[in-house]
Amino acid sequence: MGGLEALSPGTDPDRPVHIVFVGAGAVGCFYASRLHHPSHNIHVSLIARSNYKALTEHGVQLQTHTFGDYTFRPHAVFPSVAAAAANPNPSGAGPREWDYIIVTTKALPDRSDDSALIAPLVGANSCIVLIQNGVGVEQPYRIRFPATPIISAVTVISAEQTSPGTIRQNRWTRIHIGPYSDSASFSPASDNNNASNTRSSSSTATYTRGDDTTGALTPTGTFPAPNSSNTNNTTKTPPTMEALQQTGSQRAALLADWWTRLGQIRDVDVAADETALQTVRWHKLCINAAFNPAAVLAGGRGNADMVRDDAELRAHLSGVMREIWAAAPQVLGRAFPASLAGPERILRSTERNVGSKPSMLLDWEAGRPMEIEVILGNPVRIARARGVEMPRLQTVYALLRSAQEVRERGEKKAAGKGKL
Template identity: 65%
Template sequence: MAPTPAAPKPGSGSDPERPVHIVFVGAGAVGCFYASRLHHPTHNIRTSLIARSNYPTLAAHGVMLQTHSFGDYTFHPEAVYPSVPAAATAVPEWDYVIVTTKALPDRSDDAALIAPLVTDGRTCLVLIQNGVGVEAPYRARFPRNPIVSAVTVVSAEQVSHGVVRQNRWTRVSLGGYVDSASLVSGGAASAGGDGEELGRRGAECAAQLADWWGRLGGIRDVEVKDEIDLQMVRWHKLCINAAFNPSAVLSGGRGNADMVRDAELRAHLKGVMEEIWEAVPRVLGRGFGEGMASPERILKSTERNVGSKPSMLLDWEAGRPMEVEVILGNPVRIARGKGVELPRMQSLYALLRSMQEVRERGREGKL
């Protein structure tokens, strides 16, 4: 890794002459909800959105939020941009670039996409996405920038262009990211030097964002973790996502509660979760803590979640690409790199990826 220059921190909002410039890439459910809790012009924190298909609506009217936690309100961001180049031209230096697209590394290289927004060694990159291994392409492309990895349990959806509904939950967990894989094996990050400095700056950015989201944005359950604990949260959420999401598609389109009431599917879901549970100590060097919901508890609480469909099933039904690589492919590969096979996950991965491929070949008339 190249030496990290002694770079000033991203803006803190304390200098009246220097606003903090924050931009969200991906103005969907998660992006609009968390951006709306992070725009505080009176504190000199100015949050903008980069939108795509919903750009005309957002530019004209802002975002209508219908929230369980904060009531209904309209969010008028600092600016809405139709593209990354437009945002890069408008603001010479972005302090924070927050990526809230779906994580689809097999479809698009979003680290390359955001490059025009990133000032080398300064801009802090924040990734609020599901799955594991999402940080790696950003760390490879931006070796000198602080990265904050973030996991949210929010339940939110964009019900129509510019209308975002938050159904429940607000929790977001944040942690600096250097390179967890080398951290676990005692590599770059734990070896001191540049890794240590990057880790420190990532942790500072995580703490700063947590303060703004919590104190100014009213998100009471924002939490800051160390790098490995944050990965622990990612892998724990993966227990739910990797078990329920692909199974909902492969079982023919069944919702979560419906699946856990079927004895064979319930055993299968438990098997996937237990496989991850047993692998985690070897992948991350620590096991899940006492406070983390066990597979049995997850299954039990899902019984009440009637009518809920996992996002992967909604994507499949709408003909959109699924987050198959970050939810299945990456964990299988990361675990294999640590000498751990995840056979149930590997089967789900192979089958789901194939379903997607066959559908696409059909669309292209290549069947």
């Protein structure tokens, strides 16, 4: 089973553990800072873009509600994936692979295939960790890396980058982590139960990609099949789903231990099984898929404004959440636990969230691409593959995707005229 049989990182005190975060925004920098413990032979590096200069010169300046103010100086800061792949251990101990590759970028599968982006970093003993919004985010990684353990993670954190290299964490830091084998694929449930690691690319979702400004290395409309030249361990027998889950669980337990025992983050939850983690993803989707697109389509209204001041908008938000609440158990084969807040409780809580703008609205106002596919498109496709329709969510998905396409066509047309 290739790398799955190797000694797990962290089990040998004399063997350094090397972790790299792909994405040095607020979420990535915060969680990286609580995972970096050189005295315990755990070394965390960052791959940064716009804030690369600030991080190399001053480190990460953190202003936190939970841990006070402090400076995080990573083991290394790289300007690109290529640089991190060429020299994963710049301290002079010699080149070696990354034990953990933690992806904290926005999930934009319609713009770039980030599984291709990280391919140069992945080795036989690597583990991929995805701290991203939405559902189905794991699928391109599983197809490209059929023998690599994957950890899926969902976080609820209030954090922002107030200036390059300066991170403010306000309150929450809860993160749920768990192994991923193939449970969020786009295949029908009957196929998923017998999923193999030789699934062809024809079973994946197809997107109309943009101009690859987010760094795609493979600007195509489909994800590569597992026998692609970019797939690792192609000459060895792929591990079973059970082996991937077991190894993923072991690696998730190590991360949780480091974050809690060493990093002092109290709210790190290791999912009991793969479906439990996907249940958390779909629960967060109730909030993201309701409030994010509505804020944009309603003309730029904040969360509390929509809930408190407009009965029709409140009814719409409730309808979207209830649709997901009803569909998710059919998709996952498991109901939401009673401990998770239902739609009405979420709405009442949102009434107090005055001044809050969801991330899609912030991206729309800044002219950035929105996470439409993973928050809206993927759940519609995944549910449909299992015989479940979500007409409210599909309508919102179609309208918001069209709004973004129309605006981008207008921007390209205007830019073309400006060159005349």
